[in-house]
Amino acid sequence: MLGRGHSPRFDGLAARGAFFANHRSAFPSVTRCCSATIATGCRPARHGIAGNTVALPDGAGGFVVRNVGAPEIFDQLRAAYGRVLKVPTMAQRLAGHGGTVVLSSASPGAAFMQDPDAHGEIYHRSGSRGPGGRSLDDAGLTSEGTIEDDTRLARAFCEEILPRGAALSVLWLSHPDKTMHKVLLGSPDHMASVAAADACLGMVIDAVDAMRAAGEDVLLMAGSDHGHQSVVATVDIDAGLHAAGLKDDLASSEVCFAPQGTSGHIYLAPQARERAEPIAAWLRAQDWAGEVVVGERLAAFGHSGEHGLAIMFCGKELEAPSPDAPGGAVAFHRHDEAPAPIGFGQHGGLGTHEQAPVLIADGGGMRGVCEAASDIADIAPTILAHLGQPVDGMDGRALQTLVSAAAMA
Ligand SMILES: [Zn+2]
Known part of the structure; x- marks a missing residue:
C-alpha cells in the first residue's frame, strides 16, 4: 500500500537508506507478540508471549484465554509464571547505557511489552512510568488512539523526546493499523491514514536530519510489525x-x-x-x-x-x-x-501481505535494497550493534552485516 503516491517521505527514506525487500513478521503476525519480539530480538519460544491472546492456567486444571492487550496481562503473567518476558528487552540492556524512552499509542499490552519491568521510560494513556515504576508527568505525551493523536504524538516525539538524547527513542503509532481494521483495504479512508502516518515519519526524518547536522550519529529505523x-x-x-x-x-x-x-x-x-x-x-x-x-x-x-x-x-x-x-x-x-x-x-497468519511488513534502516552506513531475508527479530540486534552494545542471546542478527555482505556480493 506504500509507493502509490500516499507515502512520499517513506519512499524517499527507502531510496536513501537500506530497504529490506524480503522482511517478515512473526507467526502469529499480531502486534502484542511482535512488540515483544522487536523489544527482545527473540522469537516467541524465547520471550514467552505467544500471541495477541494467550491461554493461562485457570487454577482448576484447564486454561482460560487472556487478552495480551489489556493492562491486567502483566499481573496475570506474573501470577501464572512469575515473569512477563523470559529474556531481557532493549530497555533492560540499555539501562545505565543511555536509557530508553517509548511513546506509544498502541494497546497497553503492546506498549508495555517494550519494557514490562520498568527499566526505561514509557509514555502511555494507561499510566506513564519511568525506571523502577515511578510515575511520570506525561502532559501532551499520551494518545487516545486517533489519527490526530498520532500526529500530535509524533510532533512531541521530535520536539520533546529526541532532544533528551536517550540511547533508544521509540515512537509506536497505532495507525494505519487501527484504521485498516475498520475500513475496506485500499479505500480512500485507508490511504488517508497511510498519508497521515507518512507525515509523522516525515517529522521524524526532519528531526533526525537536524540531529545529524549537529554532529550526532543517529540510526533511524522505520517500519511496521506486520501487514494486513x-x-x-x-x-x-x-x-x-x-x-x-x-x-x-x-x-x-x-x-x-x-x-x-x-x-x-x-x-x-x-x-x-x-x-x-x-x-x-x-x-x-x-x-x-x-x-x-x-x-x-x-x-x-x-x-x-x-x-x-x-x-x-x-x-x-x-x-x-x-x-x-x-x-x-x-x-x-x-x-x-x-x-x-x-x-x-x-492479520495474524502467514499470508503474503500480512507477512510483508516494511523496514528501512537509515544510517550506520546502510543503504541499497537488501534482498536477503530479514524479520522483525533483527531490529533489536541492529539497534544494539549501532550503539556498540553486545547482541548476545538473541534470535535475530544485526542487519549491518547482512547489508554489507549483500553490498560486497
Ligand atoms: Zn492490527
Missing part, C-alpha cells in the same frame, strides 16, 4: 471443535482456543493432550485450511509447546475482494465474541 489482508470469511472455532466432538463444551477449559486474527492457537490441558492429532486432522480437513502446526514443528515457527500450547493454525490464502486490496484471509473467533467484519483488514 482482507477478511473474506470467518469461522467460530469453538463451535466447530464442539460439533466435531473434540471440545466438551463451547466454554470448556480442557481445549482452549486463543484467537490471533487470521490464525489461532489451541491449548490442551493434560487430560486432553491426546486430542492434539485428532484436532489437527479436523483443522486440515476444513475447506479453508492452511498451515496446521503441531508438536515438534512448533519450533520451526518460533514457538515451544510449553505451558500447554499444542497447535497453531491459519487459513489458506484467498483472493482479494477488490483489485485495490491485498489478498484475502479467513479470520477466526471464539464462540463468545463477534466475528471480524467482512472486507476489512486483519
